[in-house]
Amino acid sequence: MKRIYFFVGVLSTIIICLALVINPRDISASEKVRLNLEKLDQSIQDQIENHTLLSLSSNPYDYIAENEYYDAIIELGVAALCELENSLVSSDENGLVQYIISIAIEDISHTNVNEILGNEDFGWEDAHEFTTEWLEIKDTVTENVETIIQSELLNDEEKIEKINHYGLLAVLAIESYVNTAEGRQSSFLKAGLKHVVESYNLDEKEIELVYELF
Incomplete structure (x- = not known):
C-alpha cells in the first residue's frame, strides 16, 4: 500500500510539473498589452473620479509619467507594436487612451512621425490622425x-x-x-x-x- 501511495505521489508531482511546462504562467505579449491598457484606462478613470490634480491636466504625457502600466507596455518592446497598432486600427474611439497608445508606438519604434512629415509648427492632434499618418509612413x-x-x-x-x-x-x-x-x-x-x-x-x-x- 505504501508503494502505491509513493507512486501516486510521484505521478502527481510529474503531472503538476508537466502542467507548469505546458501551461506556463507567462502570457503572450499581446495579452500583456491588452491587460496593461485596461489597467491604464482604469487608473485614468480613478484619477478623474477622485478629482486629483492629474485629472485637471489636458496633457497626455502627464498621465504616462511614472505610470507603471504604461512602463510595462514599453518594457515589452517590439513585441508590443502589433497589438498596439491593432488597437488603434480596430477602434472607433479617439480619446486619451488612444492618444497614449500612439505615444507608446512612437516610443517603442523610435519613430518621429512629425519629423518625417515635416510638421514643424504642429504635430498630429489625435489618435485618428496619428494612425492615418503612421500607416502611410509604413506603406x-x-x-x-x-x-x-x-x-x-x-x-x-x-x-x-x-x-x-x-x-x-x-x-x-x-x-x-x-x-x-x-x-x-x-x-x-x-x-x-x-x-x-x-x-x-x-x-x-x-x-x-x-x-x-x-
Missing part, C-alpha cells in the same frame, strides 16, 4: 528611405538624421542598403546607418517582429 518607408539615400541635395550626415526619424520602420530598407555589394556606396553612410540599426539592440526574434509589421 512608403522603403521608397522614402531609398529616395533619401540617393538624394544629391543631402550630405551623408543629413541622410542619416532623416532616416533615423523612421526608427524601426527603416530597418529593412537600411539592411538592404548596407548588405548590397554596389561599389559606389558611401562607406560613411553605410557605417552610420549600420550604427542606427545597432543602437536599437534588436535580437533576431525582434528583427522578425519588425518585419511582421509590414
Whole structure:
C-alpha cells in the first residue's frame, strides 16, 4: 500500500510539473498589452473620479509619467507594436487612451512621425490622425528611405538624421542598403546607418517582429 501511495505521489508531482511546462504562467505579449491598457484606462478613470490634480491636466504625457502600466507596455518592446497598432486600427474611439497608445508606438519604434512629415509648427492632434499618418509612413518607408539615400541635395550626415526619424520602420530598407555589394556606396553612410540599426539592440526574434509589421 505504501508503494502505491509513493507512486501516486510521484505521478502527481510529474503531472503538476508537466502542467507548469505546458501551461506556463507567462502570457503572450499581446495579452500583456491588452491587460496593461485596461489597467491604464482604469487608473485614468480613478484619477478623474477622485478629482486629483492629474485629472485637471489636458496633457497626455502627464498621465504616462511614472505610470507603471504604461512602463510595462514599453518594457515589452517590439513585441508590443502589433497589438498596439491593432488597437488603434480596430477602434472607433479617439480619446486619451488612444492618444497614449500612439505615444507608446512612437516610443517603442523610435519613430518621429512629425519629423518625417515635416510638421514643424504642429504635430498630429489625435489618435485618428496619428494612425492615418503612421500607416502611410509604413506603406512608403522603403521608397522614402531609398529616395533619401540617393538624394544629391543631402550630405551623408543629413541622410542619416532623416532616416533615423523612421526608427524601426527603416530597418529593412537600411539592411538592404548596407548588405548590397554596389561599389559606389558611401562607406560613411553605410557605417552610420549600420550604427542606427545597432543602437536599437534588436535580437533576431525582434528583427522578425519588425518585419511582421509590414
